Structures are given as structure tokens and as C-alpha cells.
Amino acid sequence: xxxxxxxxxxxxxxxxxAAGHLCLDIFPGFTGIKNKPVTEIFSPGKLTQIKDAELSxxxxxxxxxxxxxxxxxxxxxxxxxxxDYFGRVLCEIIKKWGSDTTKIAVSDELSTSYSIMLAIPGxxxxxxxxxxxxxxxxxxxxxxxxxSNVRLFHFGYPVLMKNLFKNDGEEMLKILQNVKNQNVTxxxxxxxxxxxxxxxxxxxxxxxKKILPFVDFYLPSLEETIFMLRNELYNELLCRYPGQDMLxxxxxxxxxxxGEELAGLGTKTVVLKCGYKGAYVLxxxxxxxxxxxxxxxxxxxxxxxxxxxxxAYQQEKIISTTGCGDSFIAGFLASLLTGEFLENSLRIACxxxxxxxxxxDNISGVRSIxxxxxxxxNGWPVQKFQFNGNYWSYSSREMLWKGKKxxxxxxx
Numbered sequence: 001x002x003x004x005x006x007x008x009x010x011x012x013x014x015x016x017x018a019a020g021h022l023c024l025d026i027f028p029g030f031t032g033i034k035n036k037p038v039t040e041i042f043s044p045g046k047l048t049q050i051k052d053a054e055l056s057x058x059x060x061x062x063x064x065x066x067x068x069x070x071x072x073x074x075x076x077x078x079x080x081x082x083x084d085y086f087g088r089v090l091c092e093i094i095k096k097w098g099s100d101t102t103k104i105a106v107s108d109e110l111s112t113s114y115s116i117m118l119a120i121p122g123x124x125x126x127x128x129x130x131x132x133x134x135x136x137x138x139x140x141x142x143x144x145x146x147x148s149n150v151r152l153f154h155f156g157y158p159v160l161m162k163n164l165f166k167n168d169g170e171e172m173l174k175i176l177q178n179v180k181n182q183n184v185t186x187x188x189x190x191x192x193x194x195x196x197x198x199x200x201x202x203x204x205x206x207x208x209k210k211i212l213p214f215v216d217f218y219l220p221s222l223e224e225t226i227f228m229l230r231n232e233l234y235n236e237l238l239c240r241y242p243g244q245d246m247l248x249x250x251x252x253x254x255x256x257x258x259g260e261e262l263a264g265l266g267t268k269t270v271v272l273k274c275g276y277k278g279a280y281v282l283x284x285x286x287x288x289x290x291x292x293x294x295x296x297x298x299x300x301x302x303x304x305x306x307x308x309x310x311x312a313y314q315q316e317k318i319i320s321t322t323g324c325g326d327s328f329i330a331g332f333l334a335s336l337l338t339g340e341f342l343e344n345s346l347r348i349a350c351x352x353x354x355x356x357x358x359x360x361d362n363i364s365g366v367r368s369i370x371x372x373x374x375x376x377x378n379g380w381p382v383q384k385f386q387f388n389g390n391y392w393s394y395s396s397r398e399m400l401w402k403g404k405k406x407x408x409x410x411x412x
Contacts, residue, residue, distance in 0.1 A: 014074045014149050015337055016295075018065030019142060021134050021157030021191070022079030022104065023113035024090045025058035025322070027360055030120045038120060056361040057093050058115050059134070060156020060189055063326030063362055064333075066097045067352065071334040071369045076150070080105040080133040080141050086112035097363065105141040107133055119320050119360065135162040139174040147182045151294035152337060156189040156326065159199045159224075166198075169207035176214035185293035189329055190220035193227050204228035213266030216292040217336070219329050221273040222280075225258050226250065247275050253389055255280040256307065256403055268292050269303075271332060273325050273353075277385050278311040281346055282405065298339035307403030309392065310346040311382035313354040323362030328353035334369060343398055347376050 029051025030041075041048050057066065061079040068075040077099055081087035083106050090112060091101045113132035119125045134157075147153065155175065158164040164172040179186050188211075193200050208228065212218060220228075223246045227234045234246075241249045255272055259282035262270045268288050272280040283289060286304040290296060297303035331352030335345035351372045359365035366372075382399075392401045393409070402409055 014076045014146070016065075016068055016073055016075045016152040016154060016333065017078055017146060017150050018061050018068060018075050018154045018156070019078035020061045020137075020155045020189075021059035021113070021160050022061045022077075022081060022090070023058040023115055023129070023132070023134065024086045024093075025056040025115050025117050027054040027056065027117045027119060027320075029053055030118065041120065054360055055089060055093065057090060057097075057363075058117075058323070059113070060154075060191070060326055060329075062094060063323040064154055064156055064189070064330045066094070066099060066363050067327045067330035067356075067366050068334055069097070069099055070363065070366055071330060071352070073330075073334045073337055076100065076103055076146060078103050078105075078142055080107060080110075080137045082106070082110045082112040082133050083108045084112055086114050103143050103146065105137075107136070110136055117320075117322055119322065125320065125322060129160070131160060131162065134160055137161050138163050139171055139178065142175055142178070144178055144182070147179060147184050150184060152185045152187065152333060153179045154187045154189070154329070154333060156329075157191040158188075159191045159193055162198055165202050165204075165207060168203060169210050172207070173211050173214065176211055180214050180293070183293050185216045185295035186214060187217035187219060187329070187333060188215045189326070190224045190228075192221075192224060195227075208262070209265050212262065215267045216295075217269045217271065217333070218262060218267040219271040219273065219332065221275070221325060222247065222250070222252075222255065222258075225262070225272060226254070229258060229261060230254075245275075247277055252277065252280075252309075252387060253391060255309070256282075256391060256405070259307070260405075271329075271349075273328055274312075275321075276312050276383060278309055278383070279328065279346060279350055279353075280307075280309045281342065282307050282403075283342065295337055297336060297342070299341060303342045305405070305407035306342050307405040308343065308346055309387075309401035309403070310350050311385050311400070313351050313376075314381045314383055315354045315357050318357045320360045320362070321357055322360070324353045324356040327356035327362055327366055330366075331369075331372070338369070343400060344373075346400070348372055351376055351380065 065075045111132045116128040259270045268284045270282045283306045332349035355365045356362040
């Protein structure tokens with residue numbers, strides 16, 4: 001049984017801020033190329049004809065922020081760009097989506113970040129990324145005066161922003177402390193880590209121990225979390241299963257172990273995105289959840305001491321998985337801000353992630369939150385997935401998995 005709550009009204013102009021990594025994504029037109037090995041496409045001296053390129057916003061600030069706006073949550077964007085051609089194009093695209101760019105910092109000395117996204121049919125995407133201004137983003141690039149206008153502050157991809165993870169995350173800590181000092185709810189997302197980069201060499205366990213006490217909702221992917229907390233396992237899986245998606249080979253029973261460790265580091269709610277398999281959530285007890293700030297859940301009892309897993313929704317046609325994790329987060333945060341039960345928030349988040357795969361820009365495919373709810377209520381089929389062992393039990397009534405730490409299991 002799926003129950004959808006009514007929205008909570010908010011009279012403020014903005015309800016949320018989406019800040020952090022910001023870049024221009026360039027998608028060469030590979031859609032007409034099928035069944036060609038990548039070595040043939042990129043053979044030295046060879047000319048390969050492709051279709052028109054697409055330009056899109058990239059990074060968590062825009063990916064999550066623009067989808068939040070699309071879902072009816074008025075969201076202010078904060079990031080940093082250069083005073084250059086790419087920066088102007090990026091602002092133009094953001095404005096076309098109906099969002100304001102006045103709180104995006106502009107540098108005259110630095111270049112705008114960009115990515116060349118090689119989305120070749122039949123293989124995982126390849127991203128060539130230039131960090132540009134993102135590496136120099138600091139606590140001073142946030143306009144804290146705007147915090148009085150919002151309930152939620154979301155920050156994304158500090159792992160791709162060198163200034164924020166150096167010195168064991170001191171700059172990221174400063175941002176989060178400033179936000180929490182105004183009782184604004186915080187959420188944080190990560191990004192894939194290049195093991196050979198500076199981020200790959202950072203002590204992420206130490207960084208997380210420092211910053212997670214100031215994070216109310218922590219929403220990384222499972223793969224990112226394994227890299228940060230179980231680096232030996234991460235390297236072992238890469239060596240044992242070269243070229244395979246980690247989700248195909250890792251036992252998802254690691255979720256409850258990682259969730260408990262992250263909660264122990266200080267965050268109130270852990271959400272681990274598991275791609276095409278679904279998503280996991282673990283929440284703290286009532287006393288801690290009540291301290292989540294201005295965007296604390298409307299129904300604290302429903303959101304307290306929960307452990308759930310929602311299977312991903314099926315999508316008939318997948319164009320690109322770029323940014324679908326950000327759309328998932330937007331769905332989850334929009335549900336939080338509109339007073340949904342936790343079960344519905346997880347469903348809506350998975351639905352937004354699935355819808356984002358139907359387009360290359362990750363934004364235009366996500367419909368209104370009311371349309372998403374209707375599709376869920378009409379029986380949108382989910383991906384088939386079964387847990388091993390006896391830790392998880394499936395509730396056919398609620399159509400999701402419950403872990404042994406879920407309060408409904410403890411009281412039944």
C-alpha cells in the first residue's frame with residue numbers, strides 16, 4: 001500500500017540552496033554509432049563522423065538544483081565559474097531552465113570547469129573533466145545572508161573540488177558549520193573518485209569523521225562509499241572483476257554495515273544510491289532526527305529509526321545515466337520538504353533517478369512530482385532484485401525491503 005501525503009506550504013521565495021560543483025557538459029553526438037569497438041572510434045589518424053554535439057549543465061549545483069525547481073521546490077544555485085565563454089554559455093543554459101544565476105560567483109582569473117562526456121552506445125560513459133574554478137571554491141563563495149530565506153542547504157561533489165578536501169576537509173567543515181549555525185538543514189552528496197588524483201589520495205575516513213556531524217542527510221553512492229571506507233575491498237573488486245560495474249559484483253549486504261558506520265560518524269540520515277538496483281536508507285532515532293534543522297521531517301516518528309531498501313524502477317529506454325544520481329537526490333529532498341513519509345520519499349527519489357535516464361540532460365525527463373506519484377500509484381514496475389541471507393525482509397504490502405534495524409520490525 002502506497003500513501004501519498006499532501007504538500008506543506010512554504011511562503012518563502014526560496015526553500016532550498018543547491019551549491020557546489022558546477023560545470024559545462026559537452027556531449028559529442030555518438031548516437032548514430034553502433035556496434036563499433038572504442039578502439040576503432042578513437043584510432044589515431046582516423047576520422048570518425050558523428051552527429052551534432054549537445055551542451056548541458058553539469059555538476060551537483062545545477063543537476064540537483066534545477067530538478068528541485070522542476071519538482072516545485074524553489075531553489076537558489078551557488079557555485080563558481082570563470083568570466084569566459086564557457087561560463088557565459090553555462091549561465092545562458094541555466095536561465096533557459098528558469099533559474100537565477102546572480103548568486104554564482106565569477107572569477108576573472110580562472111577558467112570555467114567543463115566535461116567532455118563520451119556517451120557511446122553499448123558502453124559506460126567516459127568523462128574527460130577539467131576542474132577549473134571548482135578547485136578554488138571556498139567558504140567565501142557562499143552568500144550566507146541567503147540562509148535566512150531557506151530551509152535546506154544541499155552541497156554536492158566536494159570530492160571534485162580540491163580546496164574543499166585539502167587539509168582534511170577544513171574548508172568544507174567551515175561551510176557546513178556556518179550553515180548549521182543558522183539551523184538550516186544540510187545535505188551532502190559525493191562523486192566518483194579518481195584513485196590517481198589528489199582526491200584519491202585524501203584520507204576520506206578522517207574527512208568524513210570531521211564533517212558528518214554537521215550533515216543531516218548524507219547521500220553518496222555505494223561505490224563512492226566503498227572507496228572511502230573500504231578502500232582495500234574497492235581495490236580487490238577492481239582487480240578481481242576488471243571492467244565490470246561494481247554493483248554487479250558486490251554483495252549488497254554490505255549496506256547495513258556501511259550505513260551503521262556512517263551514522264556513527266555523525267550524520268542523521270544515510271542514503272546510499274545503488275544505481276540500477278535501487279537505494280538504501282538508514283535514519284537515526286527520534287531525538288536526533290528532531291535536531292535536523294528547519295527541514296526536519298514533518299512526521300518525525302515515521303522517519304525515525306528506519307532502515308529500508310527500495311528497488312529501482314524500470315525504464316523502457318535509457319539514453320544516459322549522467323546525472324541520474326543528482327535527480328534521485330532532488331526527488332528525495334523535494335519529498336522531505338513537502339512532508340512525505342520516508343517510504344514515499346525513497347520511491348519518489350528512485351522514480352526521479354529512473355526518469356532522468358530517458359534523456360541526455362538528466363533534467364527534462366523528470367516530470368512534476370504529482371505525475372511521478374501517479375505513475376508510482378498506478379503500479380510502475382521495479383527491477384527484480386533479491387537480497388541474500390536473512391537480514392532483509394520484503395514487505396509485499398508496502399512493496400519495499402526492511403532491514404532488521406527498521407523500527408517497524410523492532411516493534412512488531
